[in-house]
Amino acid sequence: MSETTTAAEVAAPHRYTAALAADIEARWQDFWEEKGTYEAPNPTGDLAGDAELVARPKKFIMDMFPYPSGAGLHVGHPLGFIATDVYARYQRMTGHNVLHTLGFDAFGLPAEQYAVQTGTHPRVSTEANIVNMRRQLRRLGLGHDQRRSVETIDPAYYKWTQWIFLQIFNSWYDPEADAARPIDTLVAQFEAGTRQTPDGRPWSELSAVERANVLGEYRLAYASDAPVNWCPGLGTVLANEEVTADGRSERGNYPVFKAKLRQWNMRITAYADRLLRDLDALDWPDAIKLQQRNWIGRSEGARVDFPVGDEKITVFTTRQDTLFGATYMVLAPEHPLIAGAEDGDGTGSLVPDAWPEGTHEVWTGGHATPADAVAAYRKQAASKSDVERQAEAKDKTGVFTGVHATNPVSGEQVPVFIADYVLMGYGTGAIMAVPAHDTRDFAFARAFELPMRCVVEPTDGRGTDPAAWDDAFASYDAKIVNSSGADISLDGLGVTEAKAKITEWLAARGIGEGTVNYRLRDWLFSRQRYWGEPFPIVYDEAGVAHALPESMLPLELPEVEDYSPRTFDADDADTQPETPLSRNEDWVNVTLDLGDGAGPRSYRRETNTMPNWAGSCWYELRYLDPNNADKLVDPDVEQYWMGPREGQPHGGVDLYVGGAEHAVLHLLYARFWSKVLHDLGHVSSAEPFHKLYNQGMIQAYVYRDSRGIAVPAAEVEEHDGGVFYYEGGKVSRLLGKMGKSLKNAVTPDEICAEYGADTLRLYEMAMGPLDVSRPWDTRAVVGQYRLLQRLWRNVVDEATGEVTVVDAEPDDATLRALHKAIDGVTQDMANLRFNTAIAKVTELNNHLTKTGGPVSRTVAEQLVLLIAPLAPHIAEELWRRLGHTGSVVHADFPVADPAYVVDETVTCVVQIKGKVKARLEVAPSISDADLEAAALAEPAVVAALNGAGIRKVIVRAPKLVNIVPA
Ligand code: ANZ
Numbered sequence: 001m002s003e004t005t006t007a008a009e010v011a012a013p014h015r016y017t018a019a020l021a022a023d024i025e026a027r028w029q030d031f032w033e034e035k036g037t038y039e040a041p042n043p044t045g046d047l048a049g050d051a052e053l054v055a056r057p058k059k060f061i062m063d064m065f066p067y068p069s070g071a072g073l074h075v076g077h078p079l080g081f082i083a084t085d086v087y088a089r090y091q092r093m094t095g096h097n098v099l100h101t102l103g104f105d106a107f108g109l110p111a112e113q114y115a116v117q118t119g120t121h122p123r124v125s126t127e128a129n130i131v132n133m134r135r136q137l138r139r140l141g142l143g144h145d146q147r148r149s150v151e152t153i154d155p156a157y158y159k160w161t162q163w164i165f166l167q168i169f170n171s172w173y174d175p176e177a178d179a180a181r182p183i184d185t186l187v188a189q190f191e192a193g194t195r196q197t198p199d200g201r202p203w204s205e206l207s208a209v210e211r212a213n214v215l216g217e218y219r220l221a222y223a224s225d226a227p228v229n230w231c232p233g234l235g236t237v238l239a240n241e242e243v244t245a246d247g248r249s250e251r252g253n254y255p256v257f258k259a260k261l262r263q264w265n266m267r268i269t270a271y272a273d274r275l276l277r278d279l280d281a282l283d284w285p286d287a288i289k290l291q292q293r294n295w296i297g298r299s300e301g302a303r304v305d306f307p308v309g310d311e312k313i314t315v316f317t318t319r320q321d322t323l324f325g326a327t328y329m330v331l332a333p334e335h336p337l338i339a340g341a342e343d344g345d346g347t348g349s350l351v352p353d354a355w356p357e358g359t360h361e362v363w364t365g366g367h368a369t370p371a372d373a374v375a376a377y378r379k380q381a382a383s384k385s386d387v388e389r390q391a392e393a394k395d396k397t398g399v400f401t402g403v404h405a406t407n408p409v410s411g412e413q414v415p416v417f418i419a420d421y422v423l424m425g426y427g428t429g430a431i432m433a434v435p436a437h438d439t440r441d442f443a444f445a446r447a448f449e450l451p452m453r454c455v456v457e458p459t460d461g462r463g464t465d466p467a468a469w470d471d472a473f474a475s476y477d478a479k480i481v482n483s484s485g486a487d488i489s490l491d492g493l494g495v496t497e498a499k500a501k502i503t504e505w506l507a508a509r510g511i512g513e514g515t516v517n518y519r520l521r522d523w524l525f526s527r528q529r530y531w532g533e534p535f536p537i538v539y540d541e542a543g544v545a546h547a548l549p550e551s552m553l554p555l556e557l558p559e560v561e562d563y564s565p566r567t568f569d570a571d572d573a574d575t576q577p578e579t580p581l582s583r584n585e586d587w588v589n590v591t592l593d594l595g596d597g598a599g600p601r602s603y604r605r606e607t608n609t610m611p612n613w614a615g616s617c618w619y620e621l622r623y624l625d626p627n628n629a630d631k632l633v634d635p636d637v638e639q640y641w642m643g644p645r646e647g648q649p650h651g652g653v654d655l656y657v658g659g660a661e662h663a664v665l666h667l668l669y670a671r672f673w674s675k676v677l678h679d680l681g682h683v684s685s686a687e688p689f690h691k692l693y694n695q696g697m698i699q700a701y702v703y704r705d706s707r708g709i710a711v712p713a714a715e716v717e718e719h720d721g722g723v724f725y726y727e728g729g730k731v732s733r734l735l736g737k738m739g740k741s742l743k744n745a746v747t748p749d750e751i752c753a754e755y756g757a758d759t760l761r762l763y764e765m766a767m768g769p770l771d772v773s774r775p776w777d778t779r780a781v782v783g784q785y786r787l788l789q790r791l792w793r794n795v796v797d798e799a800t801g802e803v804t805v806v807d808a809e810p811d812d813a814t815l816r817a818l819h820k821a822i823d824g825v826t827q828d829m830a831n832l833r834f835n836t837a838i839a840k841v842t843e844l845n846n847h848l849t850k851t852g853g854p855v856s857r858t859v860a861e862q863l864v865l866l867i868a869p870l871a872p873h874i875a876e877e878l879w880r881r882l883g884h885t886g887s888v889v890h891a892d893f894p895v896a897d898p899a900y901v902v903d904e905t906v907t908c909v910v911q912i913k914g915k916v917k918a919r920l921e922v923a924p925s926i927s928d929a930d931l932e933a934a935a936l937a938e939p940a941v942v943a944a945l946n947g948a949g950i951r952k953v954i955v956r957a958p959k960l961v962n963i964v965p966a
Pocket residue numbers: 299316317318319320322332421422423424425426427428429430431432433434437438474517
């Protein structure tokens with residue numbers, strides 16, 4: 001005992017205190033680890049075990065794995081980890097074989113930035129962070145199968161990330177099979193001539209480079225020169241998902257520009273429709289499903305060709321019904337039909353040498369020739385982000401190209417503009433402009449004095465002359481007008497009929513067709529980083545990309561002197577990325593025999609690395625079979641844990657808990673990889689996560705002084721109706737995020753030291769419904785500590801340490817309290833309502849405290865079992881003290897006896913003509929109709945009526961029934 005021992009401690013040396021909790025917790029954590037208590041056996045392989053457990057129904061319960069940050073965990077981080085742990089423990093106690101583990105997502109920018117600042121190698125700092133986080137997590141008593149904990153930076157792990165990349169590289173999307181297939185099947189079609197090469201030459205006549213280029217158009221992982229998001233401030237290119245709505249980098253908030261750079265992409269767009277369709281069968285929050293649907297952005301419309309001399313401009317429109325109202329056209333500035341104008345070589349360019357007769361002055365932008373105007377405008381557009389370009393409110397800019405096209409239905413010549421509000425990356429990069437009915441076209445037409453024609457009759461009384469309007473009339477719910485041509489009329493039709501009719505008309509002439517367009521873009525997959533997975537790709541002297549053979553995997557990251565990214569002036573769009581790996585000529589230039597019959601040759605390695613999303617695209621699969629050296633995952637093991645089953649048609653993890661911020665990044669990418677692996681026959685599941693749950697955030701008060709600077713939350717004092725900081729002055733208080741920078745982080749280590757891990761677990765679960773954000777309040781933690789102290793006292797004598805329970809039968813009231821608690825907690829556990837489960841356990845515990853006297857053994861035992869998923873250490877300790885030799889982890893969860901669960905009864909008096917004839921015990925909630933039926937069926941009542949008819953029955957549920965015989 002320490003010097004600070006209090007009188008109370010002397011009187012009650014066996015009280016549940018922080019010191020006792022620490023002792024109990026450490027002992028059981030060691031015990032669990034030693035015994036492998038949380039190890040879930042596989043049906044086969046090196047993790048095979050206990051056949052009885054494998055025969056049980058399975059549950060695969062997962063968290064979004066953490067990034068091992070240098071700051072370690074604060075109490076907000078483990079909210080989800082504790083919740084899945086409680087759920088996993090409940091599932092173990094209800095007869096399931098439960099897979100629950102946690103790995104680390106450890107590649108990525110922060111480690112690299114930290115490395116640059118401190119000169120520590122990213123691997124060194126990352127490994128140290130992982131060690132610290134493992135220690136913090138262990139202290140919480142999380143029941144993880146440690147054998148399955150993976151780290152994405154482990155070469156034995158990223159070997160398979162690279163292997164999956166090669167599977168994707170070596171496959172194409174076969175629309176006939178509506179699935180990915182090996183690229184060899186495509187080559188076979190070209191060889192057999194059942195599929196035409198682009199220029200019609202036989203496959204055998206194509207050079208190696210030509211073949212590689214053709215296949216590159218099909219591969220699901222491919223290098224392309226399409227414009228990408230270049231972020232000079234970060235020194236890397238970024239995926240669309242990593243760029244904010246303001247056109248800046250999600251990380252660091254730097255400007256992002258469009259640049260043409262050769263980069264790797266994943267053809268996720270091939271899966272757009274399946275990614276959309278398969279959402280239906282997933283048990284995910286509606287909000288997340290909606291975000292994915294919007295991100296995929298399916299639009300039904302048509303492609304329509306507008307002839308220009310011998311060429312044609314194809315547009316994508318969702319309003320083909322307004323074709324008669326298309327009075328001009330707009331191409332994206334990057335559109336290939338006008339590319340080359342600025343070089344003056346005219347390649348692929350429609351642009352004429354001089355302005356056509358009668359060109360409107362505002363259309364020329366003051367330039368002498370169309371080529372000048374186009375070149376100047378293209379340059380200007382390149383320095384803007386897509387979002388800036390699309391902003392509705394901004395002034396419309398653009399220039400005439402000098403070209404006219406033919407409206408295919410009206411036969412009119414319409415001028416063709418380029419303007420930055422049309423994006424190259426959407427649809428066909430060209431639009432037919434219908435200024436009367438599209439807001440952006442209206443604004444543009446006003447600015448450039450272009451004609452407008454009303455073809456959808458306004459329903460708001462504004463008339464059919466757009467010259468008199470203030471804005472476009474954009475409606476789907478009106479009649480078509482002014483739309484009659486030589487051999488077609490849409491006049492009088494509704495929008496839907498008009499669309500169908502015009503689409504058929506276009507298709508019959510071969511100048512258009514109905515089509516579906518997606519907002520989703522291919523996933524930009526290269527980063528100019530050191531701390532990521534190297535690509536298992538080498539280039540030969542002709543620049544053709546070759547896959548490394550599987551025997552050369554993993555391709556390990558080389559040890560380098562200089563791993564820092566090259567960053568640039570954040571606003572300088574004209575910069576070019578530089579990959580850290582490219583600085584290592586020894587590593588980059590290699591002589592290899594790829595086993596393809598070409599013998600040893602010299603190659604250059606790909607020097608980009610994969611994005612930090614790669615490792616998290618498939619980690620659920622590696623948890624299943626973490627040590628398998630020959631396969632990503634054994635098919636039988638995958639089938640056992642993740643295969644499709646009743647109610648889960650695509651298979652997947654049974655519960656996946658994490659933050660809502662991953663709606664379109666991680667969750668979309670992981671679904672895509674899962675589908676490719678499924679199509680190629682490597683896994684039976686076509687979805688990674690069947691049920692998704694988003695936990696809320698733990699918030700904390702942020703205190704700021706008069707200058708707005710955050711002051712340490714631990715050092716403010718509340719008095720006289722204000723909050724004060726000791727250095728003087730009142731401070732403001734606002735609820736915000738918890739974190740080091742806001743000086744309000746509370747660590748789990750502090751709370752564990754003060755109260756123990758069980759108290760922390762209970763507090764986090766009791767704070768409110770799991771999916772709701774909640775403010776942290778250190779002062780409230782003690783409430784849960786007291787619950788555990790009372791629980792302890794109901795079983796253990798604080799003075800002697802003896803177990804006090806007795807073998808006597810519990811009284812009726814206690815049995816009711818017990819079974820009601822069991823019933824309620826069972827339902828709450830199954831539905832992740834841990835806060836209300838805790839309320840029910842507390843109520844039962846308080847009942848026992850209030851009743852006084854020793855607690856009956858059966859009640860004490862069942863109470864311990866009820867709380868075991870929430871507070872596993874104290875439960876394990878009490879379970880042992882109550883005389884059990886097995887671990888509480890695998891004990892059976894209590895089952896409620898329905899007889900004690902029904903509400904207590906009330907006595908109902910049944911009268912005939914005012915005289916009491918019977919008494920019934922009924923539920924207080926009984927309905928009038930049920931009570932009347934019960935009264936009339938009562939033998940004493942039947943006898944008293946003696947066959948007489950009934951005139952009237954007066955019912956006052958639940959206490960009285962009065963029968964008036966005929
Ligand atoms: C004519 C029209 C008339 C249009 C009308 C709309 C209203 P969603 O629904 O998002 O798919 N569009 C097509 N490609 C574009 C591009 N690359 N950049 C900018 N805008 C583009 O939008 C489809 C509509 O957006 C298309 O239908 C096209 O304008 C425009 F009363 O065509 B519409």
